[in-house]
Amino acid sequence: MMRTALVLALSAAALxxxxxxxxxxxxxxxxxxxxxxxxxxxIQSNFTGIEIVLFGSIDFSRGPSPDEGPYDVIMVxxxxxxxxxxxxxxxxxxxxxxxxxxxxxSVPGFYAVLASRPFxxxxxxxxxxxxxxxFANLDLGNxxxxxxxxxxxxxxLIRLREDHxxxxxxxxxxxFIGRSLFRGSVDLxxxxxxxxxxxxxxxxxxxxxxxxxxxxxxxxxxxxxRVVYLLALRHPFIYGLLAVLMAVIAxxxxxAVFRKE
Amino acid sequence: xxQVYLPxxxxxxxxxxxxxxxxxxxxxxxxxxxxxxxLLTPLLMFSGIPPAIAVATGANQIVASSVSGAxxxxxxxxxxxxxxxxxxxxxxxxxxxxxxxxxxxxxLGQADLFISLVYVxxxxxxxxxxxxxxxxxxxxxxxxxxxxxxxxxxxNWIHGLPLKMRFPRSRxxxxxxxxxxIGAIVGLLxxxxxxxxxxxxxxxxxxxxxxxxxxxxxxxxxxxIFVTAVVTLLYATMNHTLDVVLAFILVVGGVIGGQFGANxxxxxxxxxxRLLLAVMVLAVATRLxxxxxxxxxxxxxxxxxxxxx
Numbered sequence: 001m002m003r004t005a006l007v008l009a010l011s012a013a014a015l016x017x018x019x020x021x022x023x024x025x026x027x028x029x030x031x032x033x034x035x036x037x038x039x040x041x042x043i044q045s046n047f048t049g050i051e052i053v054l055f056g057s058i059d060f061s062r063g064p065s066p067d068e069g070p071y072d073v074i075m076v077x078x079x080x081x082x083x084x085x086x087x088x089x090x091x092x093x094x095x096x097x098x099x100x101x102x103x104x105x106s107v108p109g110f111y112a113v114l115a116s117r118p119f120x121x122x123x124x125x126x127x128x129x130x131x132x133x134x135f136a137n138l139d140l141g142n143x144x145x146x147x148x149x150x151x152x153x154x155x156x157l158i159r160l161r162e163d164h165x166x167x168x169x170x171x172x173x174x175x176f177i178g179r180s181l182f183r184g185s186v187d188l189x190x191x192x193x194x195x196x197x198x199x200x201x202x203x204x205x206x207x208x209x210x211x212x213x214x215x216x217x218x219x220x221x222x223x224x225x226r227v228v229y230l231l232a233l234r235h236p237f238i239y240g241l242l243a244v245l246m247a248v249i250a251x252x253x254x255x256a257v258f259r260k261e
Numbered sequence: 262x263x264q265v266y267l268p269x270x271x272x273x274x275x276x277x278x279x280x281x282x283x284x285x286x287x288x289x290x291x292x293x294x295x296x297x298x299x300l301l302t303p304l305l306m307f308s309g310i311p312p313a314i315a316v317a318t319g320a321n322q323i324v325a326s327s328v329s330g331a332x333x334x335x336x337x338x339x340x341x342x343x344x345x346x347x348x349x350x351x352x353x354x355x356x357x358x359x360x361x362x363x364x365x366x367x368x369l370g371q372a373d374l375f376i377s378l379v380y381v382x383x384x385x386x387x388x389x390x391x392x393x394x395x396x397x398x399x400x401x402x403x404x405x406x407x408x409x410x411x412x413x414x415x416x417n418w419i420h421g422l423p424l425k426m427r428f429p430r431s432r433x434x435x436x437x438x439x440x441x442x443i444g445a446i447v448g449l450l451x452x453x454x455x456x457x458x459x460x461x462x463x464x465x466x467x468x469x470x471x472x473x474x475x476x477x478x479x480x481x482x483x484x485x486i487f488v489t490a491v492v493t494l495l496y497a498t499m500n501h502t503l504d505v506v507l508a509f510i511l512v513v514g515g516v517i518g519g520q521f522g523a524n525x526x527x528x529x530x531x532x533x534x535r536l537l538l539a540v541m542v543l544a545v546a547t548r549l550x551x552x553x554x555x556x557x558x559x560x561x562x563x564x565x566x567x568x569x570x
Contacts, residue, residue, distance in 0.1 A: 083566035087564065098373075157563060190273040225268040236499075237494070240497030241494065244321070247508065250328075251324065251326065251332070
């Protein structure tokens with residue numbers, strides 16, 4: 001909470017010069033600036049998810065007040081892309097087994113859309129599609145040819161990701177604080193993939209895209225978790241040996257402590 | 262409360278639940294004198310750990326419990342090292358085959374099904390046999406008849422095979438082929454199921470190899486250490502599904518539970534213990550079978566795409 005407050009105060013300070021250029025305001029087009037509360041997210045043993053705040057401001061805002069602002073803001077947060085296999089269970093010989101499957105080559109590990117009001121009302125379907133905003137317009141990579149036509153695999157992939165909070169669409173998650181300042185918050189769940197995340201902030205007025213701004217953040221493991229993870233990934237043999245050694249020592253210790261003379 | 266992030270599994274688990282699980286299985290294994298892997302791995306799967314992680318991590322946990330068990334037997338001189346090494350040679354080959362098999366099946370999306378089916382089959386057979394045997398033993402005890410002694414020194418077809426080896430500790434002169442084959446089967450099961458395999462190797466040593474009963478447990482524990490160590494290493498290097506943080510939590514829980522279990526086991530009679538164990542084994546098998554038969558809550562599942570073999 002304190003960090004958020006500090007960040008907002010800083011952003012507000014950055015807006016000061018606007019009063020001085022008031023005369024030029026009518027002439028210059030609006031520009032959106034944005035940043036993220038946390039540029040680095042560290043996963044440690046007590047990690048259970050984290051809330052990040054995206055904030056930004058509109059330079060040369062023409063809004064008379066926060067309530068009457070003519071602007072709409074949409075934020076899109078994307079995690080690193082991964083190939084994902086979607087499998088469907090089918091009944092075979094009385095058992096439920098994985099049957100048909102479909103591979104999507106590049107599925108964002110995390111994807112969230114935050115908007116200042118229902119985002120489908122902000123812009124036309126075509127412009128949302130062009131920008132890849134919303135689950136329906138998400139590009140999951142060209143699926144290979146010869147596979148069965150999309151029969152629920154895409155929809156179920158999105159549903160399962162939504163169930164795990166890895167895909168989020170939230171209207172009214174961005175709020176204005178003043179004429180030109182806005183903020184939106186999103187929860188990253190415990191199972192977020194590590195890697196580089198990008199955040200896109202789009203500024204709309206009357207369905208027209210005025211300006212956009214991009215930032216990025218890094219999710220990584222730190223400390224003991226990082227050591228274990230990197231060891232397991234890059235030196236798996238040493239990792240395995242250490243795991244066996246841990247078990248052997250524990251076995252010896254248990255025997256030594258509890259043995260009956 | 263007390264959530265712990267597992268760095269390789271990339272999920273967060275409750276520390277107390279996992280410690281409790283390790284302790285409960287340790288308690289049962291101490292009470293029944295079994296490895297407990299066949300209970301631990303399914304219980305991990307029931308509590309939401311992905312099967313591949315449960316199997317690899319279960320194997321790692323068994324290394325610890327079999328080391329302390331084998332040390333006790335070692336002090337009593339109850340290990341046939343020579344027989345153990347022959348079993349281990351077969352076991353390593355079987356483990357390698359098993360890990361490769363799981364890897365191929367994971368790629369095809371059938372690993373979970375295969376693991377469940379093998380569990381249902383083996384737990385079903387072993388549980389039913391144990392149940393029948395323990396009920397017979399309890400009836401006999403009630404009727405006041407002594408347990409029927411087995412006749413030693415009988416020969417079977419196994420004794421006619423070539424490649425004969427001397428096993429002085431077991432007072433046997435038999436072909437190395439049966440222990441190699443038994444070792445390979447146990448290694449395969451150990452890697453696919455994340456178990457030690459004592460429930461296969463102990464009866465095989467008694468009934469097929471006709472080893473003296475006093476060296477059977479020690480030799481079994483001795484070979485289990487090495488086979489599960491190899492399984493742990495193979496999963497770590499080939500499938501990247503070993504989570505050492507989870508393994509450590511389970512080991513700690515298991516050590517504590519095991520001590521209480523051993524004390525509790527002394528208060529029950531052998532056949533009562535076997536009856537209880539049989540009921541539990543059958544319960545786990547039934548639950549796994551129901552999961553395969555009942556309509557799943559979700560027909561769809563996601564998995565990262567695996568590249569390479």
